[in-house]
Amino acid sequence: MTDAVLGIDFGGTKIAVGVAAPTGELLASTRLDTDAGSGAAQAVERALRAGRELAPNPAAVGVCSPGIVLPDRILLAPNVPGWGDLRLAELVTAEFGAVPVAVGTDAKAAGLAEYTWGVLGEADPAVYLSLGTGLAAAILIGGRVLGGANGAAGEFGYNVRDRSAPDAFASGAAPLEEAVGGIGLGRRATSLFGVPTSAAQLFALAQTDSRASALVDDALDELAVHVANLAIAVDPELMAVGGGFLGAADFVLPALRRRLAQAVPFPPKVVPAHFGADASLRGALALALQALGAQPRA
Incomplete structure (x- = not known):
């Protein structure tokens, strides 16, 4: 056609x-x-x-x-x-x-798709969180995706984790992404168990293994702090979670909701995104x- x-x-x-x-x-x-x-x-x-x-x-x-x-x-x-x-x-x-x-x-x-056909269409402002191998957000205001002066708005995988940490963008690092993104989680899990372990495998192990559960809890709590700071800055009505981590929604969504309820003056609703892969x-x-x-x- x-x-x-x-x-x-x-x-x-x-x-x-x-x-x-x-x-x-x-x-x-x-x-x-x-x-x-x-x-x-x-x-x-x-x-x-x-x-x-x-x-x-x-x-x-x-x-x-x-x-x-x-x-x-x-x-x-x-x-x-x-x-x-x-x-x-x-x-x-x-x-x-x-x-x-x-x-x-x-x-x-992906955030534009969620606004156009998914769960974000009635929300303003709205945030789409892409959580997986990489970490990024699409911030939508009045239905338009915020690009930023350099097109890099929402690239929170580059967030600095600690003021004394030497790793930052100037040294070629994406500090938060390397710590709690999919590749970072896999690397930490591999170190913990001594065998190659992906983030997806880690989430599966966390159902029954206390070491895996502790690692997941620690990583998601750190991630949730940064999501809460984003929510404080933007004051969104709704946040939709997409990306590979959505496969572990039973871990990810409660961790985000818990931290946002504790830290954000006006906590947004957190929902799974409509679109997956x-x-x-x-x-x-x-x-x-x-x-x-x-x-x-x-």
Whole structure:
């Protein structure tokens, strides 16, 4: 259909491509391996080819990626050779011609999807928390995602954990993310148990193992402090939790709610996000529809 829009979500390990109707209804989708070791160029080329197969003549294209997506580069980019040098919008335009193209950061795009079709549509302000391998937030005010002066609003994975800690962005660190994000939790669990252990495995072990439970409780309490500080600064009506940690909602949601109730003068309601693994793809589609000037709502 000629009025369909195309969305592409680039990730460090997978690429999701989808096509949607003007209403936002997902019509078709596919997934590709990023093959990060082979570099950025091949990943983009394969994704655009898959997009062309799904939507030969899209009305608009939305693309999202980790990092801060600028016209001529991607800052804070994932560990894919050449990713920081990508000009995503130019590459998409070269493939699809003079159709509206919108590019953005994956967590912010996911937050836009939650506002457009998910649980955040009636809230103002609202916050979408992407909690998983990375930590980031999309702050929505009046239905618009706050970008910030450099496109980096909500990148709270870079929060400083302690004033005496030497690790910070200037030394190449993302302190909070490295401590309580998915990779950081996996590293701490591996050290604790002496065998490779992922964050997902840690959460599963925490059901029965006291050492795992203690590690999870400690990490989530630290994470919750930073979420509470964000809530104090923004005063949101609603916070939606998405990302990989949503698979451990029985641990994550109570920890956040407990700390917010204790620390925030006006605690927001904390709910699971509507979209799971496809949140950023839905966000890319929302960007495409936004580029058309459409305002689809469930």
